[in-house]
Amino acid sequence: MTAATDSLVVTDLRVEFDGFVAVGGVSFDAHPGEVRFLIGPNGAGKTTCIDAITGLSKGSGSVKLGDQELLGKAVNKIVRLGVGRTFQTATVFEQLSVLQNLDIAAGLHRSSFSLLRARRGVDPAIERALEETGLSGERETPAGILSHGQKQWLEIGMMLVQEPRALLLDEPVAGMSQDERTATGELLQRIAQRRIVLVVEHDMDFMRRYASRVTVLHQGKVLSEGTVAQVQADPKVQEVYLGTAGAATTAAMLVVADAGADETTAVTDADADVALSQGTGA
Numbered sequence: 001m002t003a004a005t006d007s008l009v010v011t012d013l014r015v016e017f018d019g020f021v022a023v024g025g026v027s028f029d030a031h032p033g034e035v036r037f038l039i040g041p042n043g044a045g046k047t048t049c050i051d052a053i054t055g056l057s058k059g060s061g062s063v064k065l066g067d068q069e070l071l072g073k074a075v076n077k078i079v080r081l082g083v084g085r086t087f088q089t090a091t092v093f094e095q096l097s098v099l100q101n102l103d104i105a106a107g108l109h110r111s112s113f114s115l116l117r118a119r120r121g122v123d124p125a126i127e128r129a130l131e132e133t134g135l136s137g138e139r140e141t142p143a144g145i146l147s148h149g150q151k152q153w154l155e156i157g158m159m160l161v162q163e164p165r166a167l168l169l170d171e172p173v174a175g176m177s178q179d180e181r182t183a184t185g186e187l188l189q190r191i192a193q194r195r196i197v198l199v200v201e202h203d204m205d206f207m208r209r210y211a212s213r214v215t216v217l218h219q220g221k222v223l224s225e226g227t228v229a230q231v232q233a234d235p236k237v238q239e240v241y242l243g244t245a246g247a248a249t250t251a252a253m254l255v256v257a258d259a260g261a262d263e264t265t266a267v268t269d270a271d272a273d274v275a276l277s278q279g280t281g282a
């Protein structure tokens with residue numbers, strides 16, 4: 001079912017809350033084989049886009065997964081069609097083991113018939129998820145005592161056991177150590193080989209290292225779109241980031257050379273860096 005031709009296509013998505021336009025006509029698409037990023041300042045509408053795609057918020061326009069329209073469908077139906085998501089704060093069952101958490105997540109997706117059959121041993125999808133997320137050695141560990149990074153990976157694992165076609169992640173590396181960020185970026189790149197991966201993230205360094213394509217949202221609209229180098233060099237993006245509170249930090253994150261990035265993901269756009277440096281008045 002999951003093919004390289006699979007796609008998530010968002011067209012003219014609008015979400016309003018009591019007349020306030022949180023998302024005002026956003027279009028973008030995502031495909032397997034790329035780690036797709038959605039970035040933008042606080043309140044830009046990133047989480048609301050994900051909420052609308054997953055059925056948590058009501059939106060108008062169109063969100064198509066392959067040839068199926070998602071808008072208007074119930075949350076559980078959208079999950080069954082193959083869309084998984086994580087939230088800004090990890091939601092795992094702290095008292096239960098890693099294996100039990102994955103088992104519950106897998107159970108949500110199984111029919112009662114396959115649930116009975118699966119009782120004989122550990123579901124192969126669970127084994128794959130343990131392997132893929134690097135949690136094989138923690139299967140009996142209560143989720144509550146996992147490190148922050150491991151909890152996020154468990155949550156990603158809980159999506160993977162449902163074998164989704166599309167994974168939407170809301171700020172997956174917030175609060176992670178540098179090593180955990182690197183492991184998460186590599187995990188997302190592996191997952192994205194066969195599935196649609198859409199990442200909402202504030203961390204510019206992480207975005208620069210792992211994004212294939214980026215859409216920048218601002219005040220509910222698409223401000224810029226392209227490769228990391230293209231959006232970094234876009235004066236509109238520089239203006240938005242430099243013009244907001246915390247701009248110095250964001251600008252620094254955009255400018256600082258990424259020593260840790262490998263050759264395939266590092267972006268060296270000297271012109272953009274110079275422009276940003278000048279913008280900060282440095």
Ligand SMILES: Nc1ncnc2c1ncn2[C@@H]1O[C@H](COP(=O)(O)OP(=O)(O)OP(=O)(O)O)[C@@H](O)[C@H]1O
Binds near residue numbers: 020021042047
């Ligand atoms: N349920 C809601 N009711 C009313 N307004 C909302 C609701 N959810 C979000 N908003 C508003 O919509 C706008 C977009 O919010 P959203 O959470 O999508 O932003 P975001 O880009 O995810 O920001 P952040 O980076 O802070 O997570 C904000 O102005 C927010 O206050």
Ligand SMILES: [Mg+2]
Binds near residue numbers: 046047048088170
């Ligand atoms: Mg958000």
